[in-house]
Amino acid sequence: MSKGLLLVGEPMGLLIAKQEGALETVRDYSLAVAGAEFNVATGISRLGLKVSYLTKLGDDPFGKLIESTLRGNGIDSSLVSYSSKERTGFMLKGKVSKGDPQIFYFRSGSAASTLSESDVEKIDFTKFSHIHLTGIAPALSETTLKAVYKMIELGRKAGLYISFDPNLRPQLWASRELMVKTLNDLASKADLVMPGDGEGDILCGSSEPEKIAAFYQKLGAKSVIVKCGPQGAYYATPEKTGKVAGFIIDKVVDTVGAGDGFAAGVLSGLMEGIDFDKAVERGCAIGAIQCTFTGDNEGLPTPKQLQDFMSSHKRRDF
Numbered sequence: 001m002s003k004g005l006l007l008v009g010e011p012m013g014l015l016i017a018k019q020e021g022a023l024e025t026v027r028d029y030s031l032a033v034a035g036a037e038f039n040v041a042t043g044i045s046r047l048g049l050k051v052s053y054l055t056k057l058g059d060d061p062f063g064k065l066i067e068s069t070l071r072g073n074g075i076d077s078s079l080v081s082y083s084s085k086e087r088t089g090f091m092l093k094g095k096v097s098k099g100d101p102q103i104f105y106f107r108s109g110s111a112a113s114t115l116s117e118s119d120v121e122k123i124d125f126t127k128f129s130h131i132h133l134t135g136i137a138p139a140l141s142e143t144t145l146k147a148v149y150k151m152i153e154l155g156r157k158a159g160l161y162i163s164f165d166p167n168l169r170p171q172l173w174a175s176r177e178l179m180v181k182t183l184n185d186l187a188s189k190a191d192l193v194m195p196g197d198g199e200g201d202i203l204c205g206s207s208e209p210e211k212i213a214a215f216y217q218k219l220g221a222k223s224v225i226v227k228c229g230p231q232g233a234y235y236a237t238p239e240k241t242g243k244v245a246g247f248i249i250d251k252v253v254d255t256v257g258a259g260d261g262f263a264a265g266v267l268s269g270l271m272e273g274i275d276f277d278k279a280v281e282r283g284c285a286i287g288a289i290q291c292t293f294t295g296d297n298e299g300l301p302t303p304k305q306l307q308d309f310m311s312s313h314k315r316r317d318f
Contacts, residue, residue: 003129004050004076005267006160008120008151009037009137010112011055011070012105013062013090014296020095023102033069034091034296036134036167039257043264043286043300045074049271052076052128054119058111062088079123083111093256095294100255105171113140117150125158130271132263133190134165135183139172145182152189161270164190164221165263166199176202188219192270194263196227209234213241225280227262227287232318235280244280245318247288247309254294261290261300285310 014034017026037053044051053075057063059082066088070077089107096102107113115137131151138145155162166183173179180203187193187203193216195203200212209226213236216224223237232246265286269279286301289309293299301309 002050003127004052005041005044005130005132005271006052006054006123006125006128006151006155007037007041007132008054008115008148009035009134010089010107010110010140011035011038011053011057011066012107013065013088014093015090016093016295017095017101020097023092023094023104026094029092031065032295033066034093036136036165036260037132038066038070039260039297039300040132040264040267041070041075042073042297043261044268044271046300046302047264047268047306048303049268050076052079054079054115054123056081056083056086056111056115056119058082058086058088059084060088062090063111081119083114086111086114088112096254107140110140112137113144115140115147116143117146120147120150120154123151123154125154125160128155128158128160130161130163130267131155132163132165132267133186134167135179135186136167136169136172138182138186139169139179148186152186156189161192162190163192163194163263163267165194165259166203167259168199168202184219187216187221190221192223192225192266193221194225194227194266196259197229200226210236210241223276225266225283227259228318230288231316232284233262233280235276237276240276242277243318244277244284245315246284247313248316249288249292249313252291255291257293257296257299258287258290260297262287264300265306281310282306285313288313
């Protein structure tokens, strides 16, 4: 029986504006579920692979919506627990015709921020082959930071492949300096790090893909994939380096969730044992697909949808 992917994070209720304009002027919203790790989990599940999500929810309508959505997307929710004291986090997302949408969080002191080492110690790591972490969970609280380090420790002991996406959320950190120091330390312990070129500028002082990859490999990461937006991605493993060209799409509708789609593509490929460069190519494809949808995860494809897209869309020069 094949093993699955383990994630930890904070899924949130998502209210998406139906009209453009400042959030305080919007009167009509649609309801969905958001969260970087939730997006990755959804992408992995839609591609037919096993995935489990460790999180804590409030005993409230948002919490119940999230758990039912996890199950509806085929994501294992056996590691989900509920808090009777803290609420589920939620967020507002604006609507735009170009650029990035306005985002506003209501997540401080949420149920997910109370996750701790004891929650991680209850996990049977032998059920999994891969762990995917982002820089969001470590930013939520001191206890979630310790939980992430404990997950790396126990996952490493169990021989799991550990991937890490910095997924910068500066507003969640006490300072930029603490964010950079913590995320780079976590990255140093991963088998695979997946920063964006813009994140590299903040985390290691360069937006050049080759320099970003060299920085993280020197820190201790085995492999690095640098996301270069629509251009594609650059990768460096212990054996080789290379560039993978991005896919051309007619129109960018919303870039939110593209990086998570990229991660789902790469990780699903690695879980299936395909060549590293082909896994990166799959990541580029799903990232591009996601940019053509308004929601954070609505565009995440099935295997057939992915294959159809890859065979029908041209690539950029890179």
